Amino acid sequence: MIKRKIVFVLIVLFVTANAYSQAINPWVASDKKYKDGTATPNLFSMEKFHQSPHFKDLGPKEFCLKFFDIFYDGRRKNWGDFKKGLSHWSHTGQEPRATEKSIEYDPIILFNVFGNGYCGIQSGMMEGVFQSRPGGTPGKPLLEARRWNLAGGFHSVCDVFYEGKWHYFDIDLGGYAGDTKKGIWSIPDVMNDPDGYHGSKTSIKSPYFFKADANGAWVSSSLKGKKAYSFKDNHMVGHEMTFTLRKGETFTRYFSQAKKGASFYTPFTKKVTKNAKGYSELVYTPNDFKNDAISIDGDEVITVVRSPYNIVSSKVEASGKVFYSIDLGLSWHSLPADGLVKDVVNRWDYLLKVKGGKLNKVTTISMLYPGSLPRVGKSATQMSIEKMADYQSLTWYADFSSAEAIAKWGTIEKLKYKSKELSGSFTKGQLSGNGSLTIPVTAPKGTKLVKLSVCVKGGQSTSARPNEFIELYIGKEGASKLIDKSVDCSSWGANGKYKVEHGAVNVNGSLAFEPADKMEIKVKVTGWGYLKGMRVFVFFKPIKASSVDGELIVTHGYDGKTFSKTIKCKDIGSTPITYSTPDGAKENDFIKMEVK
CATH class of the missing domain: 2.60.120.260 (Galactose-binding domain-like)
Structure with a gap:
């Protein structure tokens, strides 16, 4: 037996803390319409996702069909639409990653940050969506899902178990099919009769049934006569789109690529396509750093720098001795002379400590894909703002x-x-x-x-x-x-x-x-x-959180003009505040949030 004495307990901060920043957690969404007329499901967290009106009261079969209907709309392969923020997904060879060794499968991260990938990414995303459906027990999810690697071709898929059978939804190649007896067929069903799957034996077919795959010819040839398949359980969930805004902090999310010289691909992501990403810029210029800090101990002040999107770079401008931590305060590293916190690339947050000095500015750039943004539509668009989390x-x-x-x-x-x-x-x-x-x-x-x-x-x-x-x-x-x-x-x-x-x-x-x-x-x-x-x-x-004062200003930039809405921070709560833009847009430029 190996038993080791704990010499460090996971603590978020370990210094005396008696002053906390007044901060809000705004979540802005737009009523972007899908072909069935519904608004975007809540993509803040998987918990909120499943609580969306689209899915909340649906049974297993109905949920699977509704999910597929919303997130595969027939335009997912259109790279032009993706760059404009008009579709949820782009079919590219990029591999979103949690680290250089681990591919990212968390649905919330994929929905909001990356928005692209091949079949292996999409099947992993589906597994996480299915298995996170509320109502299961440990080891037995309400919607059990499995992933396959097809031996006859380079393709990864996911099927899901409900009503006593497995059912195969291919969100990558675009379809599902079945009959009235079996319902939607499973991968073994297709494997046993690939020609029948793509022929007259399947009376049930999705509207976009394999239009990206020559009506199923590629999958059919991959399945014929093949027996060696593997399926793996490697879904990932847990990420939430939490972040806070303080006075003197501005968060701008752009629909276009970044300005020249900025990188939007982490070292662990393949550079397959140029100009693929939108980006966000979080700029913190504190009015009074100590009042905004999360922890104060003498002349040592600590704050949190967090982006809900994947950090590409973060630059700190400060005097005194400056340190950062990416492991919750277990270890601290001196800020390099150029102010760049290079260890946070491909991460979400870090702790920043200033001793005997002053924090002047923190600029954090993160990447995200255009489809994740709340946008102004072709006509006047309703927006909503609410506080999804109070932590x-x-x-x-x-x-x-x-x-x-x-x-x-x-x-x-x-x-x-x-x-x-x-x-x-x-x-x-x-x-x-x-x-x-x-x-x-x-x-x-x-x-x-x-x-x-x-x-x-x-x-x-x-x-x-x-x-x-x-x-x-x-x-x-x-x-x-x-x-x-x-x-x-x-x-x-x-x-x-x-x-x-x-x-x-x-x-x-x-x-x-x-x-x-x-x-x-x-x-x-x-x-x-x-x-x-x-x-x-x-x-x-x-423990002693003071009420938030000030105002949140949300500015929508589109067609070379802007429209702003000012809301009192104290009014932002769990009930959405809605407003509409005065007109529609041909092209979205940015959305900016700032607290004053």
Whole structure:
């Protein structure tokens, strides 16, 4: 047994905290219409997504059909529409990534930030959407989903289980088909009769059935006579589009590419297409840094820099001694002379500490795709603003680079550490065997934890067995409760035709709770398997939060002109505030939010 004493407890901040920034969490949405006349579903978080009026009261079958109907509208392959922000997705070879080793599958990140990818990205997105549907139990989601790699061709797909059968929705090649007896066919159904699937045997067909694939010829040829398939469980969820605005802070989201000299592709994303991205610029010029700080201890002041979009660069202009942390304060690094916080590339947030000096300005550039923006439509467009969350958040990637690194933030029991480069991992290294990993999470002084969301990256390279699984627990110290369990997919290959491979057994879970000083995360491994990474979203609130004053000014730029709406910050709450632009647009330029 390996048991290590904890020398560091995960804390968001560990200095005396008695002054907190007055901040708001504005979420702006537009009533962009789809072909069925409905507005955009809520893309703030998966929880809000499933609570959208589009999906809230739907059964499993109805939800799957509605989701496909909204997010595949027949224009997804149009690169011109994508660049204009008119479609949700672009079919490109880019691979959105969480790290250089791990492809990003979190639906909220894909919906809001990247918006492109091939079949492998889209099938992973669908798995996360299906398995996050409320109503399941640990290890048995309401909508069980599985991903396939087709042996006869380079294609990845996803099917979903409801009404006692599997059903195949191809959001990449654009279609689904079936009959009145089976409903929408599954991948095994198609594999057993590929010609019938694309012929007269399927009386049910989606409106855009395989129009991107020569009416199914490519998939049909890939399936004929093939038996070697693998399916993996590697969905990722947990990201939320939380961010705060303070006085002196301006957040501008552009529809076009960035100005010359700025990069919109992280080092871990393929440069397949030029001029693909919109971008955002978050500029913080504090009126009084100490009043805006999240923590003050003598002449040491700490604040949070966070973007809901993927950070490309962040530059700090300050006097005194300046440090930054990307691991919740576990370690601090001196700000380089050029002021660029290079370690935050491809991340979402970091802590900034100024000692004996003054913070003058922070400029953070993030990337996002045009389709994610609330836009002015071709006619006068209704906008809505509401506060989706009353907490703040930080993101932490667990350091698996060595057993000593793990010992700084967690307790290993019985699991064995091995230094190994792993595909799909957040950081180098793995823990394997039968045992557990426990991580205490402590709130900073002056704040309370209110929610934890965890994405655990696991893995197996042998055939799935029912007695081999990973479990995630979250709760009070010593009394955490089971939140999620890896899906048992051993029965999927029971007939011998299909190879079931656990290439990445991810476990995801979220728990909101009454404000607490301390909570605990525990991951248990049973049977042969391993842990290779963890991403933790820490949500917290200040104990003594003063009311927000000032005004939020939202400016829409389009067709070379602007329209602004001013709203009192104190009026922004869970009930949407709506307003309409005076006219429509031929081309959107930007949307800007600032607090004055």
